[in-house]
Amino acid sequence: MNFCSHCGAVVQLVHLPNDALPRYVCATCAAIHYQNPKMVTGCVVYRQNRVLLCKRAIEPCFGMWNLPAGYLENGETAEKGAMREVWEEAHAEVSIQGLHCIYSIPRINQVYLIFLASLNNLQFSPTSESSEVALFSETEINWNEIAFTSSVFALKHFFSDLREGTARVHIGSFTG
Ligand SMILES: [Zn+2]
Structure with a gap:
């Protein structure tokens, strides 16, 4: 500055x-x-044992898959911001079930708040930010094509919670 x-x-x-x-x-x-750090909000959107992922039509990581997430706006609650990002990236309507993870990336001054959210219906579609939107089970995910460590962290914990029948808040960070 x-x-x-x-x-x-x-x-x-x-x-x-x-x-x-x-x-x-x-x-x-x-x-x-x-x-101060920027807040990034988003959702692990699920339907039964599948999660909604978006293929990025924007940089960075163009062409890779990601959870719907983005910067929180001024005047917005974290939950509303997360739902707005899901709409902007996937044209999906969801219900927030709870906080899924807090993930810090100190090197780039970002803190992610990722919520667990259920799909309200089976309507979702590509948007200007996503060239494809689809539901994936754990074995259907190509982990090499997931864009960000925050998404990998959130998804791995979602599927392990699913196997264990639990839901709790996970705290992680990328310090590389
Ligand atoms: Zn001045």
Whole structure:
């Protein structure tokens, strides 16, 4: 960051007393510009023993498969954001059943909140963001074609919960 979003003056990186990290501080209006991770919300959408995956029609990872997920918007709850992403990427209507996992990627400043959601009906279709949308059982998934470690984490835990007949919140991270 180079300029203050309040007044347009130059900012400086300053280590303030009793603060963990240096912050961008405006030399003119003294505004402190904190930078924090972005929330990504999405769903493991399931129908019986299958999950809904979207083939990405956008970069990054064009052509690979992914859970419907994306950045939470300002003014939106995490659950509403997750349902909106499912609609935008799969044109599917779902009911949130609970939180499935929290997955952090500190290197790129992202925290995923992935919910478990059941399909309300069997209507779903490709969208501008997804070239294909389909239901997969565990053995039907080609794991080499799953786009992100967050999706692999969420899916592996979904299928192990399914085998064990349990549902709980999983906490993970990618620190590579
Ligand atoms: Zn300023």
